[in-house]
Amino acid sequence: MxxxxxxxxxxxxxxxxxxxxxxxxxxxxxxxxxxxxxxxxxxxxxxxxxxxxxxxxxxxxxxxxxxxxxxxxxFIPLSFLEKEAEHVEGFAKECAVVTHHRLVAGPEGGLVPDPEARLAEPLVVRPTSETIIxxxxxxxxxxxxxxxxxxxxxxxxxxxxxxxxxxxxxxxxxxxxxxxxxxxxxxxxxxxxxxxxxxxxxxxxxxxxxxxxxxxxxxxxxxxxxxxxxxxxxxxxxxxxxxxxxxxxxxxxxxxxxxxxxxxxxxxxxxxxxxxxxxxxxxxxxxxxxGDDDGLVLPPRLAPAHVAVWPVLRDDADRARVLEAIEVLARALRATRWADRTLEVEVDLRDVRGPDKQWEWIRKGVPLRIEVGPRDLQSGTVGVARRDRPHRERLVWPLHEVAARVGEVLSDMQTQLLQKALAFRDAYTVALDDAGELEAFFTPRDAQRPEIHGGFALAHWCGGSACEQRAHAFKASIRVVPVHGIAAARAAERIEERGRCVFCGGPSPRRVLFAKAY
RNA sequence: CGGGGCGUGGCGCAGCCUGGUAGCGCGCACGGUUCGGGACCGUGAGGCCGGAGGUUCGAAUCCUCUCGCCCCGACCA
CATH class of the missing domain: 3.30.930.10 (Bira Bifunctional Protein; Domain 2)
Known part of the structure; x- marks a missing residue:
């Protein structure tokens, strides 16, 4: 190795x-x-x-x-946005504002807003619509x-x-x-x-x-x-x-x-x-x-196409037969229902080499890839590649059973992707009990080029904003006071226990979730 | 908005310090050899060097301004 x-x-x-x-x-x-x-x-x-x-x-x-x-x-009239004090303050800094309704030729060529066409009340391009709704x-x-x-x-x-x-x-x-x-x-x-x-x-x-x-x-x-x-x-x-x-x-x-x-x-x-x-x-x-190091990986329920199919064409003698087989396969797939929809199939007939097509569909994250060539017609089977498995791995299925079998595999992929993501999250979710541990957890080894580090930290917090701010020193913040969804984590059972704020030692009714955030 | 980096053919980059009007890999087109595979050989197309000013006989290279992208920070329903 x-x-x-x-x-x-x-x-x-x-x-x-x-x-x-x-x-x-x-x-x-x-x-x-x-x-x-x-x-x-x-x-x-x-x-x-x-x-x-x-x-x-x-x-x-x-x-x-x-x-x-x-x-x-x-467009939202400026005066509408001004009605709720906190709301104005939150959004004023990032508003696009429309002030004119006409352009005229500028003194140095080009177009400029017509000074004669200034709006009586500026319009804000909606940052959100609470006020106008x-x-x-x-x-x-x-x-x-x-x-x-x-x-x-x-x-x-x-x-x-x-x-x-x-x-x-x-x-x-x-x-x-x-x-x-x-x-x-x-x-x-x-x-x-x-x-x-x-x-x-x-x-x-x-x-x-x-x-x-x-x-x-x-x-x-x-x-x-x-x-x-x-x-x-x-x-x-x-x-x-x-x-x-x-x-x-x-x-x-x-x-x-x-x-x-x-x-x-x-x-x-x-x-x-x-x-x-x-x-x-x-x-x-x-x-x-x-996503992985080969590109996007799409959960089947959201994928724009569930399956990409393309032919392997060696010589003209095979051509018609292979294309016919693909046509039949695509028709069968498109008539198949899965997760309350009919399957979406991309039949890729572009004049592009097979490997290039393969890697393009891998990068795009299409859940299943199927190539059909003369050899498959001989054997009556095809290789089906799953995007969530290594790119060389194939399921070998009888050609006429593909449509009947894809649903099960798509369902499995949907489940596996969630399980994998859940396992990843759980692996990096910890319960921590003092400020030093918390800081260490969120501090990369290499400050110059920070490696992937940290995760979700469940820690006690008194509820005070001063203590909340302390986490900002190491770029973490309280994301949520967990209610739902962390049940699978090993640290989960410790959420609801009482404790002492990691920053001030004050009483804390339950742990909250600290993390670095986007 | 502050600090740093970067903008050169579709993509990734070299050239810039030490000015002389552009090069590499991939991709693309065509021909051939290959052929269940991230192939190979040959030929070829494609670039106002982000934009605007300036210095100079001459600017991708130097100066000023400007636009955009990336990273860090501040901010972020």
Whole structure:
């Protein structure tokens, strides 16, 4: 056992340079490109198909929980944003603002905004829509009989971020934002929890991505919210990624927007509202949860195509027979249902060498690869390659049984990916009992070129913001006060035990989750 | 927004210090040999050297400004 390490399709590898590996996977899997505009991206068909599948799954879950889609304007009057004090403060620093409605020839050529066409009130390109949807809700809601109001919109938003990364943090991104109004606090809190649970289910069942779900600390709250809940996932560099949020907004936005209703007893009351969202950031999470040194690895339920098939053609004599066999195979696969959908098949007939096709589909993460050549027709069998197995490994199946067998394998892959990600997270989740241990856990050996280190640390915290801040010294923060999803970790049983704050020694009712975060 | 790095054919890079109008590998096109495999040989296409000013007889190379990307930090629903 010696010699050079096997060549990988992605260079550098995760261990060599995780950040660069991520960039390379996004590009080589053909998910997205940088756009000519700073911080913006072009989502390419393979990446956009992932988003469409995400939308389809989530949209179904939103509908199933009683929500309806609507669409609100991209532009928000500046005065709307000013209505909720904390909200303004949270978003003012990163707003794109529209001030003119016409261009004219400039003094030195080109076009400039026409000074005569300045808007009376500047419009903000929505960073989120609480305020403008709140204004609509105020009109829609009169009586308790109008509640609950359960609305979702699929939209783009703009946040002028200082530092951007494809999918993870872009200036413009795609998302869904749910906005609901309720007659009682309890109902709104229930909604907040319900939608967080929808996100958790989606992450686990569709993305095969284990998440920890629970409330954020005050410091990490959405501007204007009473309480923010989130799902957090561990990426392969062991950092936490916030993958979805659900906010209990109390009556803050109802007061700001005047969402009032007459209750059954005749009294006038402010509604209780919530908002919740996930974005194209999920695709970044997908890359960093399952990707390997050969590129993307897609969970079958979200994959734009479940199977890639291509012919091995040696001479013209075989050609017609092989292509015919592929045609038959593809037809059978496309008639097969799996996970509530018919299978998507990419038949790759491009005039490209077999190995090149193979590696392209590996990089793109397609779950199953099948090559069909003359020899297969002779034997009546084909080799089926799983993306989650070494690239030379093959399942050998009778050709006519492929369609009948793929479902089982796809289901197995879906399960295995979740199990593998869960095992990874558990392996790097620890319970720690003093500040020194915590700091050591989050400190790389090589400060110059930090290796992959750290993970999730469950530690006691008194609840004070000063102590919370102490973790910032070694770049960790409290991600979530765990409620759900960490049950499998060896350290899990220690979450609910009482203890002493690792920083000040004050009493702590339970452990919280510390991690470095995206 | 502060510190650092980088922008040269589709991708990865060399050339820049010591100015003289562009080179390598991969990819691409064509021909041939191979052929269940990340092949090989030959021929060829493709670059206003991120952009704008400036210095100079002459700028990818020097100076100024600007745009973008990456890393670290601050910030981040």
């Amino acid at each position: 010696s010699g050079p390490p096997p060549r990988t399709a992605i260079e550098p590898t995760r261990a060599e340079d995780y950040a660069e590996w991520y960039q390379q996977v996004v590009r080589q899997a053909d998910l997205a490109d940088h756009a000519p505009v700073r911080g913006c991206m072009i989502i390419k068909p393979w990446g956009y198909a992932l988003w469409e599948n995400t939308q389809r799954a989530l949209d179904g879950m939103f509908k199933a929980t009683g929500h309806r889609n609507a669409y609100f304007p991209l 709140g204004a609509a809700f105020a009109q829609w809601v009169q009586s308790y009989r109008d509640l609950p109001l359960l609305i979702n919109q699929w939209a783009n938003v703009v946040r002028w971020e200082m530092r951007t990364r494809l999918f993870l943090r872009t200036a413009e991104f795609l998302w869904q934002e749910g906005h609901t109004a309720h007659a009682t606090e309890a109902e709104a809190r229930e909604e907040t929890a319900r939608m967080l649970d929808v996100y958790r289910t989606f992450a686990e069942q569709w993305m095969a991505m284990p998440v920890v779900a629970g409330p954020k600390t005050d410091a990490e709250r959405f501007p204007g919210a009473v309480e923010t809940h989130a799902i957090e996932a561990m990426m392969q560099d062991r950092k936490a990624l916030q993958a979805g949020t659900s906010h209990f907004l109390g009556q803050n936005f109802a007061r700001a927007s005047g969402i009032r209703f007459q209750a059954a007893d005749g009294s006038e009351q402010y509604a209780w509202t919530t908002s919740w969202g996930v974005s194209t950031r999920l695709l970044g999470a997908l890359v960093m949860t399952h």
